Amino acid sequence: MSYDIIQEYFVLTMLSEKCKGTTKSGQRCKRDATISGYCHIHDPKIIDEHEAQIQSLKLKSEFKIPTKKFSERKGFKSVSKIIQIDGINEDLRYSLWNFLYENILLDYCNSKAEICYGKKVESFILYLWTDFFKKPLDELQFIRISKDPILQNLRSKFDKLDWYEVYDLIEATLNYFVNPLLVQKANNLLSRELSGFRFIGGILTDITTEQEIQMLEESLNDKSFSAVSSHLRCALTRMSDRKNPDYRNSIKESISAVESIAKIISEDPKASLGQALKVLENRQKIHSSLRASFDKLYGYTSDEGGIRHGMLNEPNLTAADAKFFLLSCTSFINYLKSKI
Numbered sequence: 001m002s003y004d005i006i007q008e009y010f011v012l013t014m015l016s017e018k019c020k021g022t023t024k025s026g027q028r029c030k031r032d033a034t035i036s037g038y039c040h041i042h043d044p045k046i047i048d049e050h051e052a053q054i055q056s057l058k059l060k061s062e063f064k065i066p067t068k069k070f071s072e073r074k075g076f077k078s079v080s081k082i083i084q085i086d087g088i089n090e091d092l093r094y095s096l097w098n099f100l101y102e103n104i105l106l107d108y109c110n111s112k113a114e115i116c117y118g119k120k121v122e123s124f125i126l127y128l129w130t131d132f133f134k135k136p137l138d139e140l141q142f143i144r145i146s147k148d149p150i151l152q153n154l155r156s157k158f159d160k161l162d163w164y165e166v167y168d169l170i171e172a173t174l175n176y177f178v179n180p181l182l183v184q185k186a187n188n189l190l191s192r193e194l195s196g197f198r199f200i201g202g203i204l205t206d207i208t209t210e211q212e213i214q215m216l217e218e219s220l221n222d223k224s225f226s227a228v229s230s231h232l233r234c235a236l237t238r239m240s241d242r243k244n245p246d247y248r249n250s251i252k253e254s255i256s257a258v259e260s261i262a263k264i265i266s267e268d269p270k271a272s273l274g275q276a277l278k279v280l281e282n283r284q285k286i287h288s289s290l291r292a293s294f295d296k297l298y299g300y301t302s303d304e305g306g307i308r309h310g311m312l313n314e315p316n317l318t319a320a321d322a323k324f325f326l327l328s329c330t331s332f333i334n335y336l337k338s339k340i
Contacts, residue, residue, distance in 0.1 A: 034115070036071035041118065085206075087164040092193040095171055097158055101188055103182060104173070105151060117179040124176055125150060132172050133157055164243070167197065167204050175202045201233060205240040206319065212327055219330050223262065225337070231257035232330060239322040247322040254322075254329040257296065261333050265340060285339045294332060 019029035021042025038044065039237055052133035059275035061094035072170050084092060107119040108114065117120070129140045140150075161169065174183055190198055197204045202211055220233055235253035238246040255273065263269050264287065281291045 034259055036087075046115075051175075065306060084194055088166060088195070089193075092190075092195060093163070093166060095193050096166055096191055097155070097234075098188060099170070100158075100173065103185065104177075104318045105154070117177040117182055127152070127176060128154070128172070132169065171199070171202070171204045178202070201236060203233075203236050203240050205236055206323065214332055215327075215334065220332060221338075225261060228257050228260045228264075228333060231260055232326070232333075235322070235326050235329075238317065239326060245319065245322075247317040247319060249324045250322040251317065254325040258332055258336075261336050265336060280336070288338070 005318065017033045017037070019031045019039035019042055019309060020037050021029045021039065023029055029039055029042055032042065033284055036043050070117060088096075097130060099184045104116050106122065108116065116124075126140065128134050145318065158166070158169070161175040174186060183202075187198050189195075197206060199205075200216050214270060216232070216236070220229055220236070222229055231253045235257065237249045238250035238253065259273040259276065260278065262273055262339075263271055266279035268276060268279060271279065277286065277291045277294055280286045281288055
C-alpha cells in the first residue's frame with residue numbers, strides 16, 4: 001500500500017471520529033474531529049492561540065502606542081483630526097484589507113490553517129464569491145488550483161470597491177464568523193484610523209461612546225427578552241442603513257421596544273405604552289416623573305406630525321433624532337429590567 005493511500009486512509013479515519021473533548025456539562029463532545037482529534041471548539045492549539053490573542057489585546061490596552069507619531073508630534077508631518085464619515089482615506093482602506101488578510105486569509109494561503117474563528121476559510125471565500133461579489137462559481141473553480149490567485153483576485157476586487165462597499169465587506173465578514181474578538185479588533189482599528197463608525201451587534205453604526213456601545217450590546221444580546229432585543233436591533237439597522245436610512249421607523253422600533261418590556265412587566269399584553277407605564281407607576285416600579293417623561297415621548301410619536309400613525313409626508317427627522325430615541329429607550333429598558 002502506497003504512502004499516499006495510507007495518508008488518505010488516516011485522514012478519512014480521523015475525520016470520521018468524534019471530538020475527544022468534553023462539554024461544560026462533562027459530556028463527550030459530539031462534533032466531528034479534525035486531524036488533531038478535536039473539533040475546532042476544543043482543539044488545544046486553537047484555544048491557546050485564542051488566549052494569546054486576548055492577552056495581546058490586553059497588553060495593547062495597557063501599553064498604548066501614542067496616538068500621534070514622532071513626526072506628527074514635532075510638526076514635521078500633518079495629522080488628520082477629522083472623523084471619516086463620508087469616505088475613507090488610503091490609510092483606513094489598507095488597514096481594513098490588512099485586517100482581513102492578517103486575521104483570516106494569511107494562514108489559509110500559507111496552508112497553516114483551514115479553519116479560522118470556528119469556520120472553514122474556504123467556505124468563507126465561497127460565500128464572498130457567490131453572495132457578496134455575485135460572481136460565477138465556475139470562475140472560482142478555475143482559480144482554486146492554487147491559493148495565490150484567489151488572494152490576488154480578492155485583493156483586486158477589494159481595491160475596486162467604493163468606500164461604503166468596503167464597510168459592507170467588513171460587516172459581511174464579521175457577521176459570517178460571529179466572533180467577539182474579531183469585532184473588538186475591527187473596532188480598535190476603526191478607532192485608531194478615526195473612522196466615524198463602530199460595530200454594534202454585528203451592525204456598522206455611527207460612532208458613539210464606549211459606554212453607549214456597551215449598553216446597546218448588552219440589550220441586543222439579551223435572550224431573556226427576545227422581542228425587546230428584536231425591536232432594538234431593527235431600530236439600529238434602520239438608523240444605520242448607509243444607502244437608505246429610515247429614521248422614522250427606527251424611532252418607531254425604539255418606542256416599540258419600550259412598549260414591549262412594559263407589557264411584559266405589567267403582565268398586560270394588550271396595554272398601550274401609556275397604560276403599561278401607568279400600571280408600573282401604581283406598582284411603584286417607576287417614579288411618576290419618569291413615567292410622565294416617557295408619556296411625553298410616546299405622545300410625540302403619536303401626534304399629527306408623529307411616527308406611529310400613517311402620514312402623507314415624512315416628518316423632518318434626522319439621524320440625531322433616531323440616535324437619541326435609540327439610546328434613551330435602551331437606557332430606560334435597562335432601568336425597567338432592573339425593577340423586575
